[in-house]
Amino acid sequence: MTATVKKEAAAEPAVKRRRHTWWQLLGKDRFAAVAAVVLGLVVLTAVLGPWLIGDRAVRQDLRASLQPPSFDHGFFGLLGTDVLGRSVLARLVEAAGTTLSVAVPAVLCSLVIGSAIGMWAGYHGGWRESLAMRVADVILSFPSLLLAVVVLYVFAPSAANIVLILAFARIPIYLRTARAESAELRTRLFVDAARTFGTKSWPTIYRHLLPIVLPTLLTVATLDFCFVMLSESSLSFLGIGIQPPDVSWGLMVAQGRQYLQTAWWIAVLPGVAIVLTTVSATILAAWARLAGDPAQRWRLTAAKRRRGAVAGVTA
Amino acid sequence: MITFLRRRIVSSAIPLVFVVLGVFVLARLTGDPVNLYLPLSATEEQRAEFAAAHGFDQSILAQLWDYLGQVVRLDFGESLRTGQPAGEMVLTAFPATLQLAAVTMLIAIVGAVLIGSLAAYRPNSLADRVASFLSMTAASIPDFWFAIMGVLVFGVSLDLLPTSGVDGGAEVWVLPIATLLIRPFGVLVQVVRGAMVGALSAPYVKVARSKGASEKRVVFGHALRNATMPALTVAGDLTIGLVNGAVVVETIFGWPGIGKLMIDSILQRDFAVLQAAVLLTAVTIFVLNIVIDICYALIDARVRQPVAA
Numbered sequence: 001m002t003a004t005v006k007k008e009a010a011a012e013p014a015v016k017r018r019r020h021t022w023w024q025l026l027g028k029d030r031f032a033a034v035a036a037v038v039l040g041l042v043v044l045t046a047v048l049g050p051w052l053i054g055d056r057a058v059r060q061d062l063r064a065s066l067q068p069p070s071f072d073h074g075f076f077g078l079l080g081t082d083v084l085g086r087s088v089l090a091r092l093v094e095a096a097g098t099t100l101s102v103a104v105p106a107v108l109c110s111l112v113i114g115s116a117i118g119m120w121a122g123y124h125g126g127w128r129e130s131l132a133m134r135v136a137d138v139i140l141s142f143p144s145l146l147l148a149v150v151v152l153y154v155f156a157p158s159a160a161n162i163v164l165i166l167a168f169a170r171i172p173i174y175l176r177t178a179r180a181e182s183a184e185l186r187t188r189l190f191v192d193a194a195r196t197f198g199t200k201s202w203p204t205i206y207r208h209l210l211p212i213v214l215p216t217l218l219t220v221a222t223l224d225f226c227f228v229m230l231s232e233s234s235l236s237f238l239g240i241g242i243q244p245p246d247v248s249w250g251l252m253v254a255q256g257r258q259y260l261q262t263a264w265w266i267a268v269l270p271g272v273a274i275v276l277t278t279v280s281a282t283i284l285a286a287w288a289r290l291a292g293d294p295a296q297r298w299r300l301t302a303a304k305r306r307r308g309a310v311a312g313v314t315a
Numbered sequence: 316m317i318t319f320l321r322r323r324i325v326s327s328a329i330p331l332v333f334v335v336l337g338v339f340v341l342a343r344l345t346g347d348p349v350n351l352y353l354p355l356s357a358t359e360e361q362r363a364e365f366a367a368a369h370g371f372d373q374s375i376l377a378q379l380w381d382y383l384g385q386v387v388r389l390d391f392g393e394s395l396r397t398g399q400p401a402g403e404m405v406l407t408a409f410p411a412t413l414q415l416a417a418v419t420m421l422i423a424i425v426g427a428v429l430i431g432s433l434a435a436y437r438p439n440s441l442a443d444r445v446a447s448f449l450s451m452t453a454a455s456i457p458d459f460w461f462a463i464m465g466v467l468v469f470g471v472s473l474d475l476l477p478t479s480g481v482d483g484g485a486e487v488w489v490l491p492i493a494t495l496l497i498r499p500f501g502v503l504v505q506v507v508r509g510a511m512v513g514a515l516s517a518p519y520v521k522v523a524r525s526k527g528a529s530e531k532r533v534v535f536g537h538a539l540r541n542a543t544m545p546a547l548t549v550a551g552d553l554t555i556g557l558v559n560g561a562v563v564v565e566t567i568f569g570w571p572g573i574g575k576l577m578i579d580s581i582l583q584r585d586f587a588v589l590q591a592a593v594l595l596t597a598v599t600i601f602v603l604n605i606v607i608d609i610c611y612a613l614i615d616a617r618v619r620q621p622v623a624a
Binding site for chain 1: 471552559589
């Protein structure tokens with residue numbers, strides 16, 4: 001018992017020298033590091049924000065209507081006010097929570113369902129594979145917004161319905177990725193070995209396929225987070241997404257649109273928030289693709305040594 | 316070739332069947348379709364009369380049969396807003412969207428091939444990094460916000476371009492197409508670049524160079540031809556996704572296309588028009604998928620061979 005512990009302790013520094021930790025790899029790519037910080041801040045704002053701002057996102061003050069961004073009106077007047085005198089900053093914070101509470105569950109749902117079906121189909125092959133792929137084709141060949149439009153017509157546009165639609169529309173993305181990778185792993189020796197020892201299909205998938213497929217799936221999920229967020233904003237902008245008095249970034253752009261000539265900040269700032277978040281997610285996904293691929297990882301470490309190049313961008 | 320096409324037509328038709336049935340099911344999912352078509356203020360007698368007139372009192376199979384007959388005859392009933400036949404309204408709006416989409420995809424493909432090839436020609440060069448960063452940003456900007464920024468800068472501040480409408484010369488096209496273009500363009504540049512990096516390091520490129528072929532011929536003759544397949548796949552998906560963009564762009568710029576028609580029908584609960592518009596879009600995508608398959612077969616001889624099962 002003690003011998004094994006000692007052995008592990010001795011082995012640890014060797015492992016560290018051979019491969020970089022995630023933190024170190026992130027530090028190698030300045031763009032990706034900034035992107036990670038931005039995303040972290042957005043999440044932090046979404047979680048802590050509502051507690052910090054109180055009711056300022058809905059508190060009206062008609063005397064302070066359409067104030068431009070300035071330092072004269074305290075912290076919450078920093079980014080100006082909308083037509084009802086509500087603080088744009090407070091609304092941005094509130095909207096961050098709404099936007100994430102739609103995008104994150106939608107991505108997680110499609111990730112879990114899509115990957116499970118994909119790995120199951122890829123592992124078994126045959127009719128299960130054909131069936132899963134055909135279903136994925138059917139879903140993918142239909143524009144997601146059109147699906148949302150029809151479903152939200154019949155059912156009321158609510159956050160839960162939007163999550164369901166977006167999750168459903170994005171399942172094929174994970175399904176295809178997971179299937180392709182599992183189909184290739186299926187014939188590998190360690191999977192054969194597990195099968196020979198009588199391991200059932202789901203434990204095999206969980207223990208032997210998932211750890212290998214997961215990094216790719218997470219990369220796809222990071223990139224897809226962008227897509228889901230943009231879809232939610234588009235729906236909200238068009239008036240069939242998040243409904244007032246709730247507020248999301250897309251909805252804020254829509255509300256600010258009619259004051260474009262007099263109060264540009266109402267429509268411009270939420271858009272900046274969306275762009276910052278989605279671009280960060282894209283950059284982070286590009287970095288994750290490099291860092292998660294053992295054959296590509298040298299690009300992160302080598303580029304830094306050569307000229308401090310931004311490896312993430314050239315992914 | 317014929318076998319290949321027949322198989323592809325059958326598999327592309329499956330989504331179409333799903334859409335046709337899906338619209339039927341959705342229209343009845345809410346319980347009483349009468350509520351869907353009639354305004355809330357309708358009286359009991361009006362409701363009963365409406366149900367009888369449209370066959371909603373019959374069995375579900377009989378209703379499905381009637382519905383399929385209507386779809387085949389392009390008879391979707393009348394619009395609640397205008398009283399015009401819904402099918403006619405949709406067909407009038409359709410060309411405007413088609414023009415917008417066709418011009419956008421043409422610019423996106425030509426531009427992405429040029430810029431993507433340029434970026435891939437010297438990986439990690441300054442041009443490559445700038446192109447990669449810009450294309451990544453372009454693919455993550457919300458299109459509706461981009462459109463509004465375009466209106467703000469070029470329409471309001473500089474007063475150079477019209478902010479909505481289709482009357483006028485080339486200038487009315489600039490903002491809608493630019494808005495519709497950014498996402499497909501950004502994604503395509505990345506795909507072309509990735510495929511070209513792979514193709515340019517392939518052995519056949521080395522062979523072509525050692526034969527003394529010009530660089531132009533090596534890049535556009537040899538490498539690009541092989542990088543076309545992944546780009547074509549993505550371009551097809553992006554064209555389908557263009558429907559999403561068209562809805563947004565047409566709403567913002569008042570473009571009288573099918574996307575604006577769809578949103579207007581939703582906001583005013585005009586189910587007949589929505590149904591017709593959704594079905595027409597599905598048919599268009601069906602045709603598009605087949606056109607893409609034909610392109611595949613023309614470019615790559617391997618696709619034409621029937622796959623041995």
